Amino acid sequence: MKTTLLSFAALLSLSATYAQTTWKADKAHSRVGFTVTHLMLSEVDGNFKTFDAKLTATKPDLSDLVVDLTADVNTINTESDYRDNDLKSEKFFDVAKFPSLTFKSTSFQKVEGKKYKLMGNLTMHGVTKPIALDAVLTGPVVMENPRGKQEKAGLKISGTIKRSDFAVGTIPVAVVSDEVELKANGEFVKQDAAMAEKK
Template sequence: MKKTALLFAVCSLFSLAGFAQSTWSLDKAHSKLGFTVTHMLISDVDGSFTDFDATITASKDDFSDAVVEMTASAASVNTQNEKRDGHLKNEDFFDVAKHSTITFKSKTFQKVGENKYKVTGDLTLHGVTKPVTLDATLRGTTVNPMSKKTVAGFKVTGTIKRSDFNFGTKYPNAMLSEEVAITANTEFVKG
């Protein structure tokens, strides 16, 4: 009886060790969350969020079971033009007084090729939550020679429609493109 209980306990520990989840925290100094919108059909305007955070939780080394959670402060929008940034923060666009936070939480992180993933999840922007699908590329993992910690780099791209989020709806496509490109270059540190 004691041998059976001991064997069960040992097997349980090995089983749990195989499913240990790792949490990867965003290295903010080496990450950027940005967007691009076309202005008057002729030029692109780039912007970013200077205050954002994200985590990845995964039990598999290839991230195929990963869960990603991201938050960004809408008030941290930065297009390198103070007047435009002020306009983006008002009720025409982000309406930061009412909708201060942008969030994304993945539902699936599907491997579709060598270091390529389709990430599907819920994006909440301007008080509206909609499903979106993003493309992610694992650019690699390595050990940071200074911190001695394992790090992983991802590039994430995708496109959303302004109208899906009731965002800037009084501005027609001829003024601002309906589609907004999202780009994130991120580095995560394994905890």
């Protein structure tokens, strides 16, 4: 009987250790953006104003995290209405047919220290392709604020893709670079179990 109780306790302990946690992006302190080169001279930055991002993990240090991100392409912002409307048109993103882009990670491998290699599938303009990104994970840490204690983590992601791989625009690379630098920064808040279930 004693052995059975000990085995049950050990099982409960393992279950607690590997319970999945969910972390939601604090959008006031997060950004999903990109950079392209214009006329081989200058860089143009842009971002998506509306997006959802979450992390899930079973390890307390988040070293096995999974990233889920969805961005509303119709909210693309490059600080130029003319350019934004052009990017939304069928010449580029064609938001009428493909209103969102998504990224779902497939692996998260430590390189050294806080640096990781993030692999996953990016779906954009109706095309899904695997991509490799560099990531820096900070935390998690417990923060004190007026709402009480919150456990938070920071994730910075960067990498380069080719827009031609996703059939985004046929404009010559001398005008707009084929290579697009992706840049995302997120501050994530751990959700309690009840909240995570509702979402």
